[in-house]
Every structure is written in structure tokens, then in C-alpha cells.
Amino acid sequence: MGPSRELMGDKIRFVLNGEPIEVTGVSPQATLLEFLRDERRLTGTKEGCAEGDCGACTVVVAQRHGDGLAWKPINACIRLLPSVDGKAVFTVESLKSDDGALHPLQKALVECHASQCGFCTPGFAMSLFGLYKSARTPSTTDIHDALSGNLCRCTGYRPIVDAAKRMYALPPAQGWRAPGIAEDGTRVIGDDEKRMAAQLATLARDDSFEYAHDGGRWSAPRTPDALARACADRPDARIVAGTTDVGLWVTKELRDLVDMIYVGDVEALTAIHETTDGIEIGAAVTLTDAMPILDRHFPELHEAWQRFASVPIRNSATLAGNVANGSPIGDSMPALLALDARVVLRSVRGEREVPLDRFYPGYRKTALVPGEFVSAIRIPARTEGVLLRAYKISKRYDQDISSVFACFALAIETGVVRSARIGCGGVAATPVRARKTEAVLEGARWDDAQAERAAQTLHDEFVPIDDMRATAGYRRNVLANLMRRFRLETSGSKTITRVEALVLQT
Numbered sequence: 001m002g003p004s005r006e007l008m009g010d011k012i013r014f015v016l017n018g019e020p021i022e023v024t025g026v027s028p029q030a031t032l033l034e035f036l037r038d039e040r041r042l043t044g045t046k047e048g049c050a051e052g053d054c055g056a057c058t059v060v061v062a063q064r065h066g067d068g069l070a071w072k073p074i075n076a077c078i079r080l081l082p083s084v085d086g087k088a089v090f091t092v093e094s095l096k097s098d099d100g101a102l103h104p105l106q107k108a109l110v111e112c113h114a115s116q117c118g119f120c121t122p123g124f125a126m127s128l129f130g131l132y133k134s135a136r137t138p139s140t141t142d143i144h145d146a147l148s149g150n151l152c153r154c155t156g157y158r159p160i161v162d163a164a165k166r167m168y169a170l171p172p173a174q175g176w177r178a179p180g181i182a183e184d185g186t187r188v189i190g191d192d193e194k195r196m197a198a199q200l201a202t203l204a205r206d207d208s209f210e211y212a213h214d215g216g217r218w219s220a221p222r223t224p225d226a227l228a229r230a231c232a233d234r235p236d237a238r239i240v241a242g243t244t245d246v247g248l249w250v251t252k253e254l255r256d257l258v259d260m261i262y263v264g265d266v267e268a269l270t271a272i273h274e275t276t277d278g279i280e281i282g283a284a285v286t287l288t289d290a291m292p293i294l295d296r297h298f299p300e301l302h303e304a305w306q307r308f309a310s311v312p313i314r315n316s317a318t319l320a321g322n323v324a325n326g327s328p329i330g331d332s333m334p335a336l337l338a339l340d341a342r343v344v345l346r347s348v349r350g351e352r353e354v355p356l357d358r359f360y361p362g363y364r365k366t367a368l369v370p371g372e373f374v375s376a377i378r379i380p381a382r383t384e385g386v387l388l389r390a391y392k393i394s395k396r397y398d399q400d401i402s403s404v405f406a407c408f409a410l411a412i413e414t415g416v417v418r419s420a421r422i423g424c425g426g427v428a429a430t431p432v433r434a435r436k437t438e439a440v441l442e443g444a445r446w447d448d449a450q451a452e453r454a455a456q457t458l459h460d461e462f463v464p465i466d467d468m469r470a471t472a473g474y475r476r477n478v479l480a481n482l483m484r485r486f487r488l489e490t491s492g493s494k495t496i497t498r499v500e501a502l503v504l505q506t
């Protein structure tokens with residue numbers, strides 16, 4: 001009998017700029033960016049920060065979606081190479097057509113004088129390509145959102161935003177480079193795209209993808225059972241999803257992640273189930289896919305989700321990864337705490353459900369035991385009469401980590417607070433509920449005087465730390481002011497403008 005497939009290892013198979021390739025001999029923790037630049041000499045894709053912040057490394061990854069493909073810009077600098085197995089990757093080199101003509105988005109960048117030194121330009125081009133594939137008449141806000149993960153030091157953003165508008169006015173690109181949305185708003189799937197989807201179908205695997213090199217290992221099971229078995233067999237392996245946290249451990253902390261188990265290819269975990277009981281978001285669902293569903297049920301939280309990182313990060317990052325990472329400044333957890341979410345944990349022993357407010361025993365600790373993984377996040381159905389708001393406070397509006405995050409959910413019946421749930425981030429060692437403040441509100445009339453009592457309790461409820469994002473005093477003041485803002489906004493007496501919100505934050 002020959003060596004097992006696990007020891008032999010599979011090849012990483014994907015389509016790069018339209019050409020199918022197979023890769024062996026590189027570390028499983030090599031980033032996609034390293035591979036593109038060092039192995040393929042595709043140096044149009046740049047390395048700026050190597051931490052997902054600047055967008056210079058943006059490429060577009062396409063995956064099968066119905067008959068066609070879903071085209072998503074991502075940050076190649078923190079995406080690990082084996083995770084693109086079975087997918088198609090497009091770099092800036094692929095944008096010009098086969099006869100050498102520039103893509104309309106490139107022509108628009110030239111015509112609008114949207115590039116000076118040019119270092120950021122390939123990244124902007126790929127974010128614009130993602131937009132070209134997903135929208136036909138984007139609003140200025142949509143364009144800002146699409147470009148929120150790209151930084152430019154010299155040109156300034158106005159000409160780049162102009163180019164984003166202009167690209168739709170130019171004669172459209174043809175073939176797979178064509179616009180993804182028709183003028184009537186319907187999705188366009190041309191023959192080239194169908195051919196690419198069929199090509200990707202030939203790369204699909206029924207069995208776990210097992211890749212190994214030089215002592216490093218990457219497993220990508222296809223089913224929850226196979227994932228549970230892998231986690232049971234290798235309890236010390238690192239479970240990875242979008243690697244938007246884990247990627248930085250590699251590029252910034254230079255850690256060796258010898259053994260990794262990837263959840264992103266477990267199809268059952270890419271599902272979102274909506275029932276009358278609530279929403280269940282699988283562990284492999286990206287924030288981009290989760291956001292529209294969450295928006296539908298909880299539209300008040302839209303701005304907070306939109307300010308979570310940037311489009312390319314949200315295209316890779318999962319909600320479960322945010323929860324499992326357990327950062328005290330993670331954005332989803334305060335909102336999920338206020339929504340009374342539960343974390344579904346799975347292992348070979350079966351499934352158990354832990355309320356999120358009991359998931360964090362301490363700083364960056366979770367209730368996960370060895371061999372267990374997060375399989376989903378469950379959010380109960382919205383109850384009638386709930387007042388809901390989430391506020392993210394950070395130094396920059398876009399693409400920044402929170403100094404403080406607060407989410408308020410108050411169920412009001414005939415003017416009285418029936419239940420109160422307040423989730424907070426950035427004020428304790430873990431994401432946390434403000435239980436004392438909740439107690440001040442529950443059973444009381446929801447009026448200005450009670451809201452002020454709650455604000456004062458909230459001010460004193462936590463002992464935050466000073467760090468480079470904010471001082472402890474600032475965090476306490478802001479938290480209290482957010483309660484006041486919540487009262488103003490939900491009592492119908494006032495709509496808070498951006499300027500007033502800034503004043504309340506000081």
C-alpha cells in the first residue's frame with residue numbers, strides 16, 4: 001500500500017487570470033500576495049501595509065454562484081494561498097482586453113487624472129472592477145464604501161471617485177470583463193463567465209482538500225462531520241476562516257501556523273437559515289453575505305455593519321471568526337449581545353449552544369474546548385416594540401477599529417421598559433453586557449429622567465483602560481453620552497446629525 005493522500009498531499013488548484021494552475025512546494029501559510037509577486041512575478045499587485053489596511057494588494061476572487069460567478073475584491077496580503085483552491089483569482093494584469101485595450105475603468109482613471117505615483121492604483125482598479133461587476137448605477141455612498149479599503153497618499157480621492165462614476169459612461173468591456181449588472185438592474189452572465197464557472201466546477205472536490213509542505217499542513221474539509229473529525233484528530237490545529245485576523249499573525253507577528261483547518265469550504269456552513277424563530281448564520285458566511293440579511297431584520301444596525309472594516313475585508317471575514325477571535329474591541333459582539341445571540345459549537349460529541357454573554361470567560365478566552373469549532377451564530381427573531389441602535393466610535397469613520405462600541409435594545413410596553421439589553425465593546429477585557437444599567441432601566445418608565453439615570457450608571461459601570469485609541473475617561477464619557485444619544489434618537493424628539501454626534505462623543 002502506498003503512502004496516504006494526507007501524507008502525499010493534494011496540489012492547490014485554481015484559475016489565475018483565466019489560466020488553470022496547480023501549485024505545490026510552497027508553505028501552507030504563504031499569502032496569496034507572496035505567491036503572486038514572488039512565484040508568478042505578477043508585480044502589479046503591490047504590498048503596502050501587509051495587514052489589510054491600505055488596499056494596494058487588492059485582487060478579485062471569483063467563485064461559482066448559480067450559473068455564473070460571484071466576483072469579490074479581497075486583500076491578497078492576508079489571504080492564505082491554499083484558501084483559493086477551486087476558485088478564480090484576477091489581478092490587475094488581467095484587466096486589459098486580449099487586444100491590449102484598457103478596461104473602461106482604467107480609461108476612466110486616466111481620463112480623470114486619478115493616479116499620481118501609481119502605487120495605490122492597481123488596488124483601486126481591482127476594487128473598481130469588483131464594483132463594475134456588482135453595481136450599475138452606484139450612489140456616491142456606494143462608491144465610497146467600495147473604495148473604503150483603498151488608501152491613496154498623493155492623488156486625493158475626488159478624481160478616483162470621478163473615475164468610478166465615469167467608467168459606466170464609457171463603452172462597456174466585453175467577455176468576462178463586461179459589467180456584471182445590466183442597465184435594467186438584472187445580473188448579466190455572459191458565455192465567457194459561464195465557461196469559467198464550468199471550468200471551476202471541474203476543480204470542485206468531494207473530499208477534504210489536504211495540502212502539506214515542509215511540515216506545514218492545511219486541511220479543508222467539505223462537511224461538518226469531516227470538520228469535526230479533523231478537529232478531534234488535531235485539537236492543536238488552528239481553525240481558520242477568512243484569515244483577516246489570522247493573516248496578521250503570519251505577516252506581522254511572524255508566527256508559524258504549522259497546522260491549519262479551514263472552515264471556508266464546508267458548504268453547509270456557508271448557509272444562512274431564516275425561520276420564524278430567528279436567523280442562523282453559518283460559520284463560513286462572510287460579513288458581506290450576512291449583512292443584507294441582518295439589515296433586513298435589524299435595519300437600525302446598518303451603519304455599524306457598513307463601518308466594519310472595508311469591502312475587501314468583509315468579503316473574506318466571517319461573523320463567526322469575529323466572535324471566535326473574542327477581541328474586546330470586536331464590532332459584532334456588542335450588537336450580538338444586545339440581540340441575545342447564541343453561539344453554536346460543534347464537535348464529534350455533537351452540538352451545544354452557548355449564550356454569547358457566557359462565551360467569554362476572560363480576555364481573549366472563549367468557551368470552546370479542544371476539538372470544538374463554532375458552527376453557527378443564532379440570533380432570535382426580533383420582538384415587537386424593540387428600540388434598537390448601535391454606535392461605533394472610532395477615530396476615522398471608515399476602516400478603523402472601535403474605541404467604544406455600544407448597542408442598545410429596549411423592549412417598551414406602554415411606556416415601560418419590559419427588557420433591556422446593552423452590549424458594549426472597548427470598555428472591559430471582553431465584549432460585555434451592561435447589566436447594572438439594564439437593571440436601572442428594566443421595569444422603569446422610558447423617559448428623559450430614567451435615561452439620564454441609566455447614562456450615569458453606564459458611565460460608572462466599567463473600568464476601561466487607557467490606550468492609543470482612547471483614554472479610560474473618554475471611554476466612560478462616550479458610553480454615557482451614547483445612552484443620551486439613544487434616548488434622543490428613539491424618543492422621536494430629535495434626529496442626531498453627524499456634527500451633533502461628534503459633539504456627544506467628546
Ligand SMILES: Cc1cc2nc3c(=O)[nH]c(=O)nc-3n(C[C@H](O)[C@H](O)[C@H](O)COP(=O)(O)OP(=O)(O)OC[C@H]3O[C@@H](n4cnc5c(N)ncnc54)[C@H](O)[C@@H]3O)c2cc1C
Binds near residue numbers: 078322373374
Ligand atoms: C484591515 C482590517 C480591518 C478590520 N476592521 C475590523 C472592524 O472594523 N471591526 C472588527 O470587529 N474587526 C475588524 N477586523 C478584524 C477581523 O476582520 C474580524 O475579526 C473578522 O470577523 C475575523 O473573521 P475571519 O473569518 O477573518 O477569522 P480568522 O482570521 O480566520 O480567525 C479569527 C479567529 O477566530 C478563530 N476561528 C475562526 N473561525 C472559527 C470557527 N468556525 N470555529 C472556531 N474558531 C474559529 C480562529 O482560530 C482565530 O482565532 C479588521 C481586520 C483587518 C485586517
Ligand code: FES
Binds near residue numbers: 049078
Ligand atoms: S498590502 Fe495593504 S492591504 Fe494588503
Ligand code: FES
Binds near residue numbers: 151154
Ligand atoms: S497615486 Fe500615489 S498613493 Fe495613490
